[in-house]
Amino acid sequence: MSCPDLEIPLGKRSKLYRFFEMLPALISYGMLILLVVLSVLSPFLAAIYLLLLVLTTFVKAIGISYRTLLGHRQLVRAEKIDWSARLDDLSQAAAGKSPEIKINKKDFEADVHQQTILSIEKGELQIxxxxxxxxxxxxxxxxxSYEVLKPTVESVNNTTYPNERLIVYLAYEERGGEQMAETARRLRDEYAGVFCDYRIIQHPKDLPDEIPGKGPNITYAGYDLKQWCDNKKIEYNQVIVTTLDSDNRPYSTYFDYVAYKYAVTPNRERLSYQPVALYFGNIWDAPAPMRVLATGNSFWTIIGSMRPHALRNFAAHSQPLSALVSMDFWSKRSIVEDGHQYWRSYFYFKGDYSVMPIHVPVYQDAVLSDTFKATLISQFKQLRRWGYGASDIPYVAVRLFTRQRTAPFWETLARFIRLIDNHVSLATMSILVAFGAWVPLLTNPEASRNISAHALPLIVSHIQQVAVIGIFITILLMLKMLPPRPERYKRSRTVFMVLQWFLMPVTSICYSSAASMAAQTHLLLGKYLEKFDVTDKATLSSRAKTKAKKDALKKARRKSKL
Incomplete structure (x- = not known):
């Protein structure tokens, strides 16, 4: 299959492309402005408009709560499975031997596994x-730093997949400086001989036709991996590629689980495999606002695992090397290379592509910088980068509404509408739910005489009170999923883990909504984000050093004044 042009444009865009770049911001700002306009013209229509939006959000919240509970249950069940043993069952069945399956019918996908073995033995399924x-x-x-990267490499070493079939790359940036290169060499020396191969690849800076970011970095490493496989005479379809950020720690059975699904799925090349991202790695150390956001993001990925039709590539994920080679790996022009990879794959395979949920986690860290102020800023930049996934809207639109279309129209249109809805809802709904009920009363003196407008704040308040049940579900699940409390913290820290949820309205508006609006505004104005803002990954030792430097500086200033 020849590779079509899958890259997003750099520089000047066509008029159609610019229109769809502007579209999410126009809709988001338009929804907010429309409430004000209706409040001035007709408080009754404003009340109807807001209630429709709030009720729609309320219905979605019910579905979210249900899927959170169901997704957590699937996560717990899948974590208990010995996926390595199931791989052995597959190997025996493929060799013509009948494996002795010791399995509890109540286990996760037990009936599916038994049916798979039976199909292999009958010759109905080729794996x-x-x-x-x-x-x-x-x-x-x-x-x-070494302190951040070492646990990530060690977590790969500690998985149950055989190390002789693990090829580990540390893909680092020349822009990271000599200290980064020294850390890479140190880790290479430590892990020499531990895996099938451990390679370090430095991505040169300022290469043409690419932006500074993760996508070009891992693509450069991907080229080396392709050459490595050629030299070793390993077929591309025998290799599954997993991308990890520097603070990612895959669950111990993750690679076995992915290999199992890859082996038994007929259309394996046209799938990618998406674990559940849990931002609990340093959750006890992060400030309260970041803990709220990290927990919310974790549950968002749990919910996504229960909606395979809407699941997209996000953060750490796996994809066959054969597919990656065919489509020239990842985008070198997008700062959201993970989510954008879904659309690249979707259009490359002409719509015959999907993401398979993997119901075990890859643990990641909450945002944490060396100072509280830097943490707040870094968190906003991370969410703005995620919100810049709205840049996929014009990418999809020109492949849907023009002669470039290669995927089925109606199926792609449904995905396109869902894409717009996700970005617009994230940018606007927190603001509308929090403040929308008061807009008619504040903008139109006649609104106080209108029964519907006058009662609107009370009605919305009642709906919000019912929706609080969802927050209670989130808190209970969070407490069950938290890693053990470090000894350096008192029991009172657990109490603050509950009280932090009073910050949810603030984080929803000041971070989730504001960051999304900022990203969409960049697209609206044509001020493109073409540099990957790397999220700070501080450690306790780096924070202690920063604090010591600040204290020493303050002390020196006091002495100079004497």
Missing amino acids: IDPRDIYHAVLIAAYNE
């Missing part, structure tokens, strides 16, 4: 022998 499957793990780094 790849799991013993022939390699995992290539690309760890992307910029300037992270």
Whole structure:
């Protein structure tokens, strides 16, 4: 299959492309402005408009709560499975031997596994022998410290997948400086001989036709992986590539689980495999606003795992090397290379592509910088980068409404509408739910005489009170999923883990909504975000050093004044 042009444009865009770049911001700002206009012209229509939006959000919240509970249950069940043993069952069945399956029918997908073995034995299902499957793990780094990267590499080492079939890459940036290069070499020396191969690849800076970011970095490493496989005479379809950020720690059975699904799925090349991202790695150390956002983002990925039709690539994910080679790996022009990879794959395979949920986690860290102020800023930049996924809207639109279309129209249109809805809702609904009920009363003196407008704040308040049940569900699940409290913290820290949820309205508006609006505004004005803002990854030791420097500086200033 020849590779079509899958890249987003750099420089000047066509008029059609610019229109769809502006569209999400126009809709988001338009929804807010429309409430004000209706409040001035007709408080009754404003009340109807807001209630429709609030009730729609309320119905979605019910679905979110249900899927959160169901997704958590699936997560717990999948974590208990010995996926390595199931891979052995596949290998025996493929070799013509009848495996002795010791399985509880109540186990996760037990009936599916038994039926799979039966299909292999009957010759109805052709699989790849799991013993022939390699995992290539690309760890992307910029300037992270040894203390951040070492646990990530060690977590890969501690998985249950055989190390002789793990190929580990540390893909780091030349822009990260000599200290980063020294850290890479140190880790290479430590892990020499531990895996099938451990390679360090430095991505040169200022290469043509690419932006500074993760996508170009891991693509550069991908080229080396392709050459490595050629030299070793390993077929591309025998290799599954997993991308990890520098602070990612895959669950112990993650690679076995992915290999199992890859081996038994007929259209394996046209799938990617998406774990659940849990931002609990340093959750006890992060400030309260970041803990709220990290927990919310974690549950968002749990919910996504229960909606396979709407699931997209996000953060750490896996994809066959054969597919990556065919489509020239990842985008070198997008700062959201993970989500954008879904659309690249979707259009490359002409719509015959989907994302398979993997119901075990890849643990990640909440945003944490060396100072509280820097943490607040870094968190906003991270969410703005995620919100810049709205840049996929024009990318999809020109491949839907023009002769470039290669995927089925109606199916792609449904995905396109869902894409717009997700970005617009994230930018606007928190603001509308929080303040919308008061707009008619504040903008139109006649609104106080209108029964519907006058009662609107009370009605919305009642709906919000019912919706609080969803927050209670989130709190209970969070407390069950939290890692053990470090000894350096008192029990009172657990109490603050509950009280922090009073910050949710603030974080929803000042971070989730504001960051999304900022990203869409950049697209509206044509001020493109073409530089990857690397999220700070501080450690307790780096924070202590920063604090010591600040204290020493303050002390020196006091002495100079005497």
